[in-house]
Amino acid sequence: MRKKYIVGIAAVAAATALALSGCSTGRTTSGSGSSSSTSIPKGSLIGVALPAKTSQNWVLAGQDFQSSITKAGFKADIQYADNNTPVPSQQAEINSMITKGAKAIIIGAADGSQLGTQVAQAKKQGITVIAWDRNILNTKNVDYYVAFNNFHVGELQAQALLDGLKKEKGSGPYNVELFAGSPDDANATVFFNGAMSVLKPKIADGTLKVVSGQTTFQKVNTQGWLAQNAQKRMTDLITANYAKGTKLDGVLSPNDTLARAILQATKSAGLANPVVTGQDSETDSIPLIMNGTQYSTIYKDTTLEANAAVDLVSTLSKGGKPKTVNDKTNNYNGTITVPAVELTPVLVTKDNAVAAYKNDPTLEKLATAGQ
Ligand code: BGC
Numbered sequence: 001m002r003k004k005y006i007v008g009i010a011a012v013a014a015a016t017a018l019a020l021s022g023c024s025t026g027r028t029t030s031g032s033g034s035s036s037s038t039s040i041p042k043g044s045l046i047g048v049a050l051p052a053k054t055s056q057n058w059v060l061a062g063q064d065f066q067s068s069i070t071k072a073g074f075k076a077d078i079q080y081a082d083n084n085t086p087v088p089s090q091q092a093e094i095n096s097m098i099t100k101g102a103k104a105i106i107i108g109a110a111d112g113s114q115l116g117t118q119v120a121q122a123k124k125q126g127i128t129v130i131a132w133d134r135n136i137l138n139t140k141n142v143d144y145y146v147a148f149n150n151f152h153v154g155e156l157q158a159q160a161l162l163d164g165l166k167k168e169k170g171s172g173p174y175n176v177e178l179f180a181g182s183p184d185d186a187n188a189t190v191f192f193n194g195a196m197s198v199l200k201p202k203i204a205d206g207t208l209k210v211v212s213g214q215t216t217f218q219k220v221n222t223q224g225w226l227a228q229n230a231q232k233r234m235t236d237l238i239t240a241n242y243a244k245g246t247k248l249d250g251v252l253s254p255n256d257t258l259a260r261a262i263l264q265a266t267k268s269a270g271l272a273n274p275v276v277t278g279q280d281s282e283t284d285s286i287p288l289i290m291n292g293t294q295y296s297t298i299y300k301d302t303t304l305e306a307n308a309a310v311d312l313v314s315t316l317s318k319g320g321k322p323k324t325v326n327d328k329t330n331n332y333n334g335t336i337t338v339p340a341v342e343l344t345p346v347l348v349t350k351d352n353a354v355a356a357y358k359n360d361p362t363l364e365k366l367a368t369a370g371q
Pocket of ligand 1: 053054055057058133134181185187188225254255256279280
């Protein structure tokens, strides 16, 4: 359950982007994932290594894992990567979980391309390695991946942008700008590729005009998922492209933290409110959605996602075989397609917010209050 808290916005170190492109459309289901090497007896230690708190979902994740691991009868060791040194601090935390004798390690990677050595070491010790929310790249040493369908998140964001433009900005063509997440987060390219699969044809047929001409991930990413980086880029885009009365109709934003930063920049520049997408259903964004400032968000129930990983551990602990899918578009890590437990994201706008949040009292209350 979602509690009141303050979101810690953290800096994430610069790192090189790894192109985890949605390179295949192949999607097949399989009965079971790879089996873990050792047993996970009840009462054993389960490590959870999370990235820095770059958005509210990561704050919730720590709380959810603590309660669900304990409830399932295991001991939890939950660690967050340090704001300023996310990669080395997370590497050290995983090493320490291995030393403490963890039987399974659940990892939300700070940088999915920087954990090859740590997961190899874990596998050597017979530890079950589960990538959580973000995949771990370029290694065969990941047993499972538990996440929402990230490519679909991007598709939903792009469709929301198109729907919002039609609804709020009359008939096209529309002037838009594109934003993506941080290059060190493997999800960021998957979200963007999903969105571009919907937007590219609309750019090609002239429905959408990206006035800045910036349409590649390399040009539109937001280092560290940091609000100030998105706000600065939006301000620069306005100065260069929208200062002389050119209308800005919409902005593809990959999450709520960046959506609010983008809206801050357009407001400061005195532009009319553009249609802006989001993700995460952050408590600061729900009132903005209800009053029409932010057009959409995505609901990814963090409790459900944490429970899915802990259920997987429980199944392995009982000697069972978890049900997984082989979804290359979402879960190919550069070396293998990691057997995945894949959850379905939900698009939320003002129109369906109250219903979409019916299992989340905090969000439902915010949505109801804004009606
Ligand atoms: C998560 C998003 C989140 C972003 C920034 C991603 O990996 O899937 O929900 O907005 O990280 O923290």
